[in-house]
Amino acid sequence: MTEGPPPITDTEHAIAADGLGVRYTLRFSRKKSIQRTLGQWLARDPVEQFWALRDVTFRLVHGESLAVIGPNGAGKSTLLQVLAGIIRPSEGSVDVRGHVSGLLTLGAGFDVELTGRENILLAGAFLGLDDAVTRELSPGIVEYADLGQFIDAPLKTYSSGMRARLGFAIATSVDPDILLLDEVLATGDSTFRAKSKARVLELVRDSKAVVLVTHDMAWVKEYCNRALLLEHGRVVIEGTPDEVVETHRQHTEEEKKRKAAEAKAAGLAPEIAAARR
Amino acid sequence: MSVTSEAPAAFRNAAARPGPLALIAEAWRDVASRRRLVRYLVQAEIKRRGANTFLGNLWWVLDPLLLMLVYVVLVAIIARRPIDDYPLFIFAAILPWKWFTSAVTDATSSIVSQHRLIKQIAFPKVVLPVAAVTAGVVGFGFGMVPLAGIMVLYLDRLSPLILLVPVIAMVQYVFTIGIALLVAAGNVFVRDLGNVMRHVLRLWFYLSPGLYSLSMLDEVSLFRENPVLIALASANPFAILFEAYRSVIYGTLDAGPVMPDWAALGALLAVSLVFVAVATVVFKRLEPTFAKVL
Numbered sequence: 001m002t003e004g005p006p007p008i009t010d011t012e013h014a015i016a017a018d019g020l021g022v023r024y025t026l027r028f029s030r031k032k033s034i035q036r037t038l039g040q041w042l043a044r045d046p047v048e049q050f051w052a053l054r055d056v057t058f059r060l061v062h063g064e065s066l067a068v069i070g071p072n073g074a075g076k077s078t079l080l081q082v083l084a085g086i087i088r089p090s091e092g093s094v095d096v097r098g099h100v101s102g103l104l105t106l107g108a109g110f111d112v113e114l115t116g117r118e119n120i121l122l123a124g125a126f127l128g129l130d131d132a133v134t135r136e137l138s139p140g141i142v143e144y145a146d147l148g149q150f151i152d153a154p155l156k157t158y159s160s161g162m163r164a165r166l167g168f169a170i171a172t173s174v175d176p177d178i179l180l181l182d183e184v185l186a187t188g189d190s191t192f193r194a195k196s197k198a199r200v201l202e203l204v205r206d207s208k209a210v211v212l213v214t215h216d217m218a219w220v221k222e223y224c225n226r227a228l229l230l231e232h233g234r235v236v237i238e239g240t241p242d243e244v245v246e247t248h249r250q251h252t253e254e255e256k257k258r259k260a261a262e263a264k265a266a267g268l269a270p271e272i273a274a275a276r277r
Numbered sequence: 278m279s280v281t282s283e284a285p286a287a288f289r290n291a292a293a294r295p296g297p298l299a300l301i302a303e304a305w306r307d308v309a310s311r312r313r314l315v316r317y318l319v320q321a322e323i324k325r326r327g328a329n330t331f332l333g334n335l336w337w338v339l340d341p342l343l344l345m346l347v348y349v350v351l352v353a354i355i356a357r358r359p360i361d362d363y364p365l366f367i368f369a370a371i372l373p374w375k376w377f378t379s380a381v382t383d384a385t386s387s388i389v390s391q392h393r394l395i396k397q398i399a400f401p402k403v404v405l406p407v408a409a410v411t412a413g414v415v416g417f418g419f420g421m422v423p424l425a426g427i428m429v430l431y432l433d434r435l436s437p438l439i440l441l442v443p444v445i446a447m448v449q450y451v452f453t454i455g456i457a458l459l460v461a462a463g464n465v466f467v468r469d470l471g472n473v474m475r476h477v478l479r480l481w482f483y484l485s486p487g488l489y490s491l492s493m494l495d496e497v498s499l500f501r502e503n504p505v506l507i508a509l510a511s512a513n514p515f516a517i518l519f520e521a522y523r524s525v526i527y528g529t530l531d532a533g534p535v536m537p538d539w540a541a542l543g544a545l546l547a548v549s550l551v552f553v554a555v556a557t558v559v560f561k562r563l564e565p566t567f568a569k570v571l
Contacts, residue, residue, distance in 0.1 A: 024569055081568065085288050085399035088565040093291035102397065109394035111321045122321065125314035126400055 012061045014178055014209035015083060019092035020056040022078050022233075025049050052078040053233045056092070060226075062177075065210040067220040067241060069248050070230035071255070076213045079230065080180050083211060098177025098208060101127075108167075112156040116147055116166055119155055123170045137173045144199075145169035165192055172199050179207040181214075217245050300561035301554055307401030314400070318408035322383070323415055337419035341371050342426075348488055360530065365431050368424060369526040370487030370519045373449055376417040377515075378478050383409035384457035385464045385471050392571035402564050403557075406461035410453050417446065424526070436534040438525040445521045448542055452514050452549040458556040462563045465570055485515035490523070490530065514549070517541045 026048035053075045060066050068076050081087040082094055084102050109126050110119050120141055124134030142151050145166045150158060158166070181200065204210050204223055212224060220227055220241045227244035229236040229251075237247050295303070308315065327334040345368050352363065360366050387405035388395070395402065421442075428435055464470040486494075491511060494500040500507050510516055521537035528534040 081396070082290070084397075085290060086396065086568045088290050093289065095287075095289045097287045108397050109391065111325070113325045114321055118317075118321075122314075122317045125311070125317050126394065126398060128311070128400060131313055 013059050013095070014062045014064075014097055015058075015060040015211070016095040017056050017058050017082075017092070018094075020053055020079075020082060020089050020094055021051055021091040022053040022075070022082060022087060023049055023051050023090040051090075051233050053082070053089075053230075056230075056233075056235055058228060058235070058238060060209050060211065062098075062208040064226055065204060065212065065224045067224035067227040067244075068211060068213045068230060069215070069217070069220060069227060069244065070236075071252070074230040075233040076230055077182055078233075080182050080211065080213055083178075084180055096178065099174075100178045100180060101171075101174050101176030102180040102182065110155055110163065110167070113154055115154055116145070116151040116158075117142070119166065120170060127174065129174065141166075141169045141173045144173070161192070168192075168196055168199075172196075172203060175203065175206055177207065178209045178211070179203055181210065181212045217248075220245055294562075297558045300558050304401075304403050304557045304561055307403045308407055311401055311404050315404050315408045315411060318404065319412045319415065322408070322412040326416075334419075337416055338423050341368070341375055341420050342423045344371050344375070345427075352488060362431050362434060362527065365427055365434060366490075366523065366527050367488055368427055369523040370485075372417060372420040372424065373446070373518060373522055374482055374485075374487060374515070375420065376413040377449070377453055378482075379416060380410040380413035380453050381456055381460060381474060381478060382471075383412065385460045385474055387457075388461045388465050388567060389468070389571065395571055396568050402567060403458070403560065406457040406560075407454065409461075410450065410457045413453070414446070414450065434526075434528055434533050436525075436528075438534040438536065441525045441537065442522065445518065445525070445537060445542065448521075448546045448549065449518050451546060451553055452518075455549060455552040455556040458553070458560040462560045462567075465563070465567055481515065484510070485513055485519055486510070487515070487519050491516055491520055492530070511541075514545055517545045 056075075056079065058066075068079060070076055078087065080102065082089055083096060084100050085096070109123060111122060114122060117138070120138050121131075121134055124131070124137070129137075145151070145162075145168075147158075147162055147166065150162060155163065155166075181204075201223070204212075210224075212219070214220060224241050226239070227241040228238045229244050229248050231251065236251070237244055326336070332339065345364055348367050348371070349364055352367075353359070384406040387409045388402055391405060394400075428439075460470060460474060491507075494507055494510060500510070517538070521542055524535050524537045526534065
């Protein structure tokens, strides 16, 4: 790289984020047609931009488990995407040491014409696993997904629950150095959900570092030793799970009160006015 | 996972932009390290094409034959002077053209159709259009079966020069990769590209000497009076490719197969390599934004 940020000095870290920022340019946002794009360009509309993340700096050393919490749209998932190498930062830098694995929304990238077994190989190739490793993991995945004869049938014959089971089995079969978890999985039947929660906990225990995005505060307090609160793309507070969860709770309540007050001002007033008439 | 893996064990992403040569080297490594992914994607594509139809993989053979029939009928009605052994004459163009259109069409949607995956794991997106073009090679290979069938009817035109087809196909492969990279990346930002390409491809075919030969352009007064147009028509990559395929499969209008125009093919290869390099840089520049835009 030509002009990198200042070198990171500590040697222990698994993840180092320095002044991380991710900017979205809305000119090419969702599914626009030539007509709209050209129209905007000709009209010389100023390019709309927004920062999904800004000035995010933190270190995560091996052995730590970090919870990222915050309201919807705070940039939590964007942060995970940057840590997974899916999105490149628009400013600042991120340094990740070790194999990263995220638990995919189950079944993305599956091919419906291929059998379960063939999809395991395809998914392994997408994940960048060595072929020998995938073949070695395959029996375990087949056993865990528990699909019986269906493992050799094309995926189009699967129910959505079966597909989710296969996806989960593949996603959790690799044991990464750094585990990224977005919102704990609520798929499949209740038996499988219990089974999957146990497996996720196992992974959390075995990984050298974990970043967990969740709305479940019990999880944060129970399984994480650090937490980080994101609001509007910025880090509000970083510290022990207890204090961060407490700040989050306060902020959420303030927000609720503010919303209630707004609703009162806007919605309730006419009612009262009507009643008095 | 820690020991053997094709994915990098560590990465450092910053806002810096690498130069063009670094991008080309990176793209090359992407494809080289993910050869197996390309192979699986190609296998899946072939399975998909054969899976949902009654005749399945037989369509690989039937498709070009039926297309040839359509053109033979069409040209028999409108052409004034028949061309000898016309079925073989156009078959030499239909096979490579079918590969090109299916490759470009599949490449156009290759990135967009994997949008869910792209937002969830980091993998080199270059493999998707490359797999689309490579899957077309298999169809082209299957096309040799009906070609052999037709060849039996025109044994006097059979010569060992037909073995040069893979060499010409290689030049076509390089050229197609360049187009595929551009349309795959472009379609992420402008979804109308699929519709546009359908018509561009159709026009391109009629502007290329597939149903006719370049030498026949002299008979058209518009071309006879404007040598510039003839020069332009000859510079069309598919003019060079069609004429080359035809010279080794069919030959000339009044004689058997001859050597292709090596100078033209060599020039096309050189231009295509430069084109692929430019397309790769464009693709790699746009790649980091795919996950944001999709």
